[in-house]
Amino acid sequence: MTAAQADLPTDLRAKFLEMPEGLRLDSPAVADGAAIWRIARDSKVLDLNSSYSYLLWCRDFAATSVVARGADGEPAGFITGYIRPERPDTLLVWQVAVDHEQRGRGLAGALLDGLTAKVAAERELTAIETTITPDNTASERLFLSYARRHGASVERKILFDAGLFPDDGHEAEVLYRIGPISAPGR
Template sequence: MTTAHADPAHPRTPPRSPSSLHIDSPGPEDGPALWQLAREAKTLDVNSVYSYLLWCRDFAGTSAVARDRTGHVVGFVTGYVRPDAPATLLIWQISVAESVRGLGVAGALLDALSLRVATQRGIDCLETTITPGNVASERLFASYAERHGAQVKREVLFPAEQFPGSGHEPEVLHRIAPLSF
């Protein structure tokens, strides 16, 4: 349940398609909603609310939110341009409210963000990491690569042994390039 769902003063009906959503850059006021969506996803490493507030301030230009007709955040993608590879946009996290899953929101967020960053900064590569077995994310990024005429190369970026404690799977880097828009 997103923050928007918990507010009975702002009832909403789920969008019927991504076209009923507005995609734009986040602001610090969106940080708590991103935290809530990440927490509800149950598949993401959830950072502190403070980190989402900072992210929405410092990396708003390389991140995006999907808003419903009432302005509530129902999806987000966070990313940054790699300092040592300025033509590469790394996608940190992506999450969509359960109420709009299956409507193409995640793909629309990726497309809108990468087009914006490509126009502003000239990226031609997108990277993300996915843990083994996360079939939904693998399909999302494979579909993105297909839409943008790119190849996907995979390699383990961080093996499980690099994570303290036990239970964290390896993070597999998916490098999608060259992008065409």
């Protein structure tokens, strides 16, 4: 259980997944940028951004992102996110990735719950948004499971049509808006 989860009322705590044994939730640091880039690259499903962008993300958006650390302190998974400027009560989850050796342990769901608790402890949070390509069933399962666990509805619409992308073969990005979500600790 994370510190933020421990602060939740008992009735809400049951809705939040605990971190798998041997892992702990933490905020990313700039020094984690290279490992996060490698996890994203090795996922083979995420759009890989420059290594520089992951360093910036760890510096500028650490408050709205999380990493799972193993006993050695190295990242085993991560979620990057940011607060939408036009909707300050909405967290956009940008990327979710788990190291291959940690898959199948519920880590992505625990990271998502931990991130929600972390952000909601600092600000009003009523919705989460993410985009998912139609072929990414793992991400769809993750976010639909999150919505069910938290009793939230899911709205879906195409945010970016495939024709908007300059590279061939990029699928449409479907926006998933999940809410209202319970504001832990509020």
